Amino acid sequence: MTRLRIAVQSKGRLADGGLDLLARCGLRFSYGRNKLHQSAQNMPVDLMLVRDDDIPSFVASGACDYGIVGENVLREKYPAQDADSPLEIAMNLGFAGCTLKLAVPVDSAVDNWADINGLRIATSYPSITDNFLRSKGVQAQMVEMSGSVEVAPRLGISDLVCDLVSSGATLEANGLKPFATVLESEAVLIRRTQSVSPVVEATAEILMRRAAGVIASGQTKYIMLNAPADRIDEITALLPGSDAPTIAQIAGRDDVVALHAVCRERVFWETLEALKAQGARAILVLPIEKMLS
Ligand code: PRT
Ligand code: ZN
Numbered sequence: 430m431t432r433l434r435i436a437v438q439s440k441g442r443l444a445d446g447g448l449d450l451l452a453r454c455g456l457r458f459s460y461g462r463n464k465l466h467q468s469a470q471n472m473p474v475d476l477m478l479v480r481d482d483d484i485p486s487f488v489a490s491g492a493c494d495y496g497i498v499g500e501n502v503l504r505e506k507y508p509a510q511d512a513d514s515p516l517e518i519a520m521n522l523g524f525a526g527c528t529l530k531l532a533v534p535v536d537s538a539v540d541n542w543a544d545i546n547g548l549r550i551a552t553s554y555p556s557i558t559d560n561f562l563r564s565k566g567v568q569a570q571m572v573e574m575s576g577s578v579e580v581a582p583r584l585g586i587s588d589l590v591c592d593l594v595s596s597g598a599t600l601e602a603n604g605l606k607p608f609a610t611v612l613e614s615e616a617v618l619i620r621r622t623q624s625v626s627p628v629v630e631a632t633a634e635i636l637m638r639r640a641a642g643v644i645a646s647g648q649t650k651y652i653m654l655n656a657p658a659d660r661i662d663e664i665t666a667l668l669p670g671s672d673a674p675t676i677a678q679i680a681g682r683d684d685v686v687a688l689h690a691v692c693r694e695r696v697f698w699e700t701l702e703a704l705k706a707q708g709a710r711a712i713l714v715l716p717i718e719k720m721l722s
Contacts, residue, residue, distance in 0.1 A: 432473040433632040436487045436496035439465070439478035443616055446524040447497040451476070453719075454639040473632055485619065489515040494625045495633060497522065500614040501529055501593060505554050515621055520637055522616040523644045527593045529554060529612040532605040534582050537589075539608060542567050545589065551581030552591035554611075561611045579603040642720040650696050651715040655679065656688045657708040664707050670694035685710075691717070 437447040452458075456469045458476070467476045477493055484496040485503050500518070507514045531550070533539045539548070542565045552558045555571035562569050572587045579599050581587040591611060594600060600607065618637070624630065652671075656664045665674055670693035677687040688709075696714050704712055 430626060431628045432468075432475050433495065433629045433636070434475045434477060434493040436477045436479055436484045436493040436498075438481040438484070438497070441481060442525050443481055443497060443499060444478075446522070446616060450497075450522060450524070450640060450643060451636075453643045454636050456636075472636075473628075474636070485516060488619055488621060491621065494629055495519065495618055495620045497616055497618055499525060499527070500617050501527070501554060501557070501612060503617065503619055504612065504614075505556050508556070508560060515623065516619050517622050519618045519620045519633075520640065522618055522640070523647065525614075525616040527595045527614050528610055529557060529591060529614060530594045530600075530610055531558070531589055531591050531608045532579075532594075532600050533589050533608045535604050535606050539589065545569050548588040549586070550589045550591050551578045551587035553578060554591060557612055558591040579605060638721070639719075642722070645693070645722075646717045646720045648693070648695050649717045649720065650692050651689065651717055652692055652696065652713070653687070653689050653715070654704060654709045654712040655685050656710075658684055658686050660708050661686065661688065664688060664704060664709055665690070667700060667703050667707065668692055669696060669700060 435451070437451070438444045455471070456474055457471045458467045459470055465478055467478070469475070477487065479487065481498055481502055484498040485506050487493045488496040503516065503518070507516050539545060545562065545567045547569065549570045549572050550558060551572045551574050553573070553575055555573045559569070559571055572581065574581060578590050578592045580603060581590055582605070583603065589608070590605060593614070594607065597607070618640070620633070652668060661676065668674065668690050671690040674688050674690035677689070679685055679687055701712055701714070
């Protein structure tokens with residue numbers, strides 16, 4: 430096998446982010462999303478578009494070399510503390526962030542860990558939840574559900590839920606409040622711990638370097654401005670997360686210079702106003718599409 434095979438969710442929260450990231454890494458595919466299997470036209474990479482729950486076992490079995498999946502789904506079958514795990518996280522991908530939380534009805538009497546002993550917890554993540562509670566000395570009863578977990582207490586099926594939360598609106602709409610955080614999750618790139626062929630690994634290395642550049646460029650901005658020549662230090666100090674700026678002369682002026690810098694943190698309006706107060710003019714903030722350090 431000389432082609433890198435990556436498993437990606439076919440539809441759902443990880444599909445758009447995953448395919449978009451691969452496209453921004455330069456991969457070109459000729460088909461839409463309806464095909465289960467797609468070959469890149471410009472790199473030795475094949476995609477398998479599948480359900481997210483299948484991705485860890487596809488990679489573990491060798492059907493695919495890498496996969497894009499939520500850390501929550503990975504950890505349900507392959508706990509982080511398992512030293513013999515056939516899978517590892519190659520890199521964090523910075524999207525689809527969410528938190529697996531234990532939540533109780535707003536009028537619940539549950540107040541501390543001991544109160545949870547013997548209660549029923551509805552969840553799609555019984556293994557993560559049970560391991561977490563055992564680490565707190567709690568033994569509870571897992572009620573496994575594949576979806577709509579948040580309605581379980583109202584239906585009398587469970588006393589608590591353990592579910593993914595992003596905005597918190599679903600918990601609130603169902604009369605639930607967070608009790609504890611079980612796992613912070615985001616999309617991750619996974620691979621087998623047993624190494625794949627060197628040719629395939631070389632392709633994966635190129636893609637991961639590009640992906641790191643795409644992720645890093647997310648917040649990074651390129652700032653261009655004209656600065657009074659005697660205020661360069663003050664203006665540089667205001668630029669968030671930047672290395673030494675480039676200073677260029679402006680034709681016919683020796684009192685003003687052009688200053689360019691890459692800022693790796695968010696640039697707020699307040700920063701621009703502070704730059705202006707130091708005499709900076711013609712300030713431009715530009716997005717950066719790709720970065721390779
Ligand atoms: O069909 P397939 O099995 O492939 O997809 P799926 O239905 O199992 O998964 P999908 O697409 O819903 O989610 C895929 C992954 O996205 C999850 O495994 C997480 O890693 C990640 N993710 C990020 C989320 C959320 N945010 C999220 N908010 N997954 C689910 N939710 C749900 C949550 O279960 C709850 O119902 O959104 C609701 C809560 O959202 P808030 O904003 O109201 O708090
Ligand atoms: Zn799923």
